[in-house]
Amino acid sequence: xxxxxxxxxxxxxxxxxxxxxxxxxxxxxxxxxxxxxxxxxxxxxxxxxxxxxxxxxxxxxxxxxxxxxxxxxxxxxxxxxxxxxxxxxxxxxxxxxxxxxxxxxxxxxxxxxx
Amino acid sequence: xxxxxxxxxxxxxxxxxxxxxxxxxxxxxxxxxxxxxxxxxxxxxxxxxxxxxxxxxxxxxxxxxxxxxxxxxxxxxxxxxxxxxxxxxxxxxxxxxxxxxxxxxxxxx
Numbered sequence: 001x002x003x004x005x006x007x008x009x010x011x012x013x014x015x016x017x018x019x020x021x022x023x024x025x026x027x028x029x030x031x032x033x034x035x036x037x038x039x040x041x042x043x044x045x046x047x048x049x050x051x052x053x054x055x056x057x058x059x060x061x062x063x064x065x066x067x068x069x070x071x072x073x074x075x076x077x078x079x080x081x082x083x084x085x086x087x088x089x090x091x092x093x094x095x096x097x098x099x100x101x102x103x104x105x106x107x108x109x110x111x112x113x114x
Numbered sequence: 115x116x117x118x119x120x121x122x123x124x125x126x127x128x129x130x131x132x133x134x135x136x137x138x139x140x141x142x143x144x145x146x147x148x149x150x151x152x153x154x155x156x157x158x159x160x161x162x163x164x165x166x167x168x169x170x171x172x173x174x175x176x177x178x179x180x181x182x183x184x185x186x187x188x189x190x191x192x193x194x195x196x197x198x199x200x201x202x203x204x205x206x207x208x209x210x211x212x213x214x215x216x217x218x219x220x221x222x223x
Contacts, residue, residue: 040215092157097209100207103148107156108156
């Protein structure tokens with residue numbers, strides 16, 4: 001089944017403790033992206049990647065890091081999480097760069113930073 | 115910067131009636147317009163899309179219309195059912211996807 005897999009689904013952590021949210025897709029998609037979703041603010045892009053070793057900032061990149069060492073994986077790293085990073089996070093992939101093909105989203109990761 | 119405005123933010127309709135969600139975009143070079151449905155506890159899912167060389171597209175009970183001159187596009191859902199209750203997002207793409215803020219659709223039994 002074609003899908004984007006995120007882990008974990010739920011995570012509660014403490015301020016300053018480094019964490020990684022994993023994202024993997026099995027569709028050989030070139031484009032991958034991370035979003036955060038907050039009430040009243042819709043979907044905001046954090047980082048995106050057009051291909052292996054090619055990443056770029058989205059609208060809200062502060063406090064996040066990403067890497068794209070393999071085509072299928074695009075982990076999101078929070079080096080020192082803070083409470084304002086409490087949010088619902090989605091990974092998405094697409095056949096090609098930009099938005100000209102449909103996105104496949106993961107099921108989401110609900111992160112709480114206390 | 116480029117933006118997409120989506121209205122209304124909340125829409126409540128009687129089961130069986132039609133629902134219309136409207137979006138306006140600012141980048142005249144946008145050429146791809148997808149619609150996503152997000153059910154509670156899930157990620158957004160692509161339900162229909164349209165490209166700039168097409169004015170209307172239908173898929174069973176859902177349809178999307180595009181007016182490039184006015185820079186707006188709309189989602190139409192006919193004969194609404196309880197399972198249509200969700201948050202709907204529009205988006206417009208040139209080289210990057212710009213999202214609307216979402217519409218919460220409530221289907222009243």
